[in-house]
Amino acid sequence: MASAWVLRSQTMDKLVVALDVGSHRVRALVVGVSHGEQPEVLGLGNAPSKGISRSMVVDIEAATRAIERAINQCAEMGQCRISSVTCNLGGSHLATHDSEGAVPVSGDEITPIDVERVYDAARAIVLPPGQTVVKVVPRQFLIDGQAGILVPVGMSGVRLAANVTLVTGSQATARNLKKCLTGAGVECDQLLPSGLAAAAACLSDADKDLGVCLVDIGGGTTDVAVFKEGALRYMAVLPVAGEHLTKDLAVAAHISAPDAERIKCEFGTAYLDPDIDAARMEEPIPVRRVDGTQSADWSRRLVVDYMQPRVREILEMVGEQISASGLGEVLGAGVVLTGGTARLERIAPLAKSILGLPVRLGQIQGLAADAKFLSDPGMAGLAGLALHASTQDSEGGRRQRSRQGEGWSGIGASLKKLFKQF
Ligand SMILES: Nc1ncnc2c1ncn2[C@@H]1O[C@H](COP(=O)(O)OP(=O)(O)OP(=O)(O)O)[C@@H](O)[C@H]1O
Ligand SMILES: [Mg+2]
Incomplete structure (x- = not known):
C-alpha cells in the first residue's frame, strides 16, 4: 500500500461507495469527495454476476457472494472499509x-x-x-x-x-436486493433505478432541458429514461439486451456461451457496409462447436447476420418506448447510449437510422478517473451511482473508513439534500 496514496484518501471529506448489481457483472466503486473538487475514483471492484437475471435477484445466496466479491475487491483497491453503498435497482417491474x-x-x-x-x-x-x-x-x-x-x-x-x-x-424485488446487501455485510444508503444512475453520469442539465432519451443496453435489460424540461418524464425497462445477442449466436452456431460472448465482442458489429467492408466481411472466424468439431466456413458476415436482427429488435423496442413517452418529437438532444452493449461497433449509427434521432455514446462527466473508465459506456451506471451518492449527505458517507482510518473523518451538513438533480 502506497502511503502517499493513503494520505490522499484521508484528505477527503467523505468516501462514498457505489454498487452496480448487473445481470452481467457486479461492480463496486469507492469515490473520495472533497469540497470544491470533482469526486475522485479511489478503487474499483468487479465480479461476474451470479444469481441475477434480467437485473433482478433470482438466487439470494449466489448474488450475495458476487456482491461480496466485488465489494471486497473494491475495499482492497481503495484501502478502505466499506460499510454502506448506494445501489442500483433494475428490472422491468420499474x-x-x-x-x-x-x-x-x-x-x-x-x-x-x-x-x-x-x-x-x-x-x-x-x-x-x-x-x-x-x-x-x-x-x-x-x-x-x-x-x-x-x-x-x-x-x-x-x-x-x-x-x-x-x-x-x-417491493419484493427491492427487499431481496437489500437482503443480499445485508448478507454481504453492507447497509443500503439508497436504491437508485439503473436508468437514473446512468443518466446521472452522462447527461448534462442542457440535455435534460432540451429533451433527451438515455438508453442503457446492459446484459439482461435495456433501460429507457426520457427527460424533458430538466426532469425525468418517463422510464421503462425492456427485458432484452446483450445476453440475448450472445444466446442467439450460441444457438445458431452451436457454440458455447463463453465462445459466443468472445466472438460477439471481438468480431461483432451492428452492421456491415459492402462498399467499405468487402474485405472484413469474408474474414474467416475460427469457431469451435459444442461437439468439439471446428467449423471452417464462419465469417464476420455470418456473425453479423445472426446478431443484427436482435440488435434491430432492441432498438425498435426502444423506439416504441420513446413513442409511448409522448416526447419523441421534442427530444432536442436526441439519444444517449450507455451500458456494455453500447460498446458494440457501429451501434450508434444503426440506432440513429432506426430511431430517426441524433444518437451519441455516453461519456462519463464530473468524475476524476482515468480516460479509459470515463469513455466506457459500460461504467456509466456505476459512475452515476457514485456521482449521485457524492451529492447526498448520507450517514453512510461518513461511516466509510480509510483502513488507517482513525485519522479520517467525514464532514458535511446533517440535513439530507431534498432536491435531487433528476
Ligand atoms: N465490445 C462489445 N461488443 C458487444 N457487446 C459487448 C461488448 N462489451 C460488452 N458487451 C456486452 O455488454 C453486456 C454487459 O453490459 P453491462 O455491463 O452494462 O451489463 P450489466 O449492467 O451487468 O447488466 P444489466 O444492466 O442488464 O443488468 C454483455 O452482454 C456484454 O456481452
Ligand atoms: Mg447495468
Missing part, C-alpha cells in the same frame, strides 16, 4: 407515473419539511399490490398557483404544490 401533491405551508417560508410533505402528498397514489414508490422526481413546484418554481425552500407562500414523476417498482 415504471413511471405522473402525479401531483399540494400542502399548506407551515410557516412564513417554505422549508425542506414542507417539501417532504408535498412529496408525501404526491406519493399517495393507488398502486397494484406489491408495488411501491421507489423515487419521487420533482418536475416543478407551484407556490400559491405560480408555476415554474424549481427550488421552493426559502420562498414565501401559503400553499405549496408539486408536479412529480413517480418511479414505482416491486
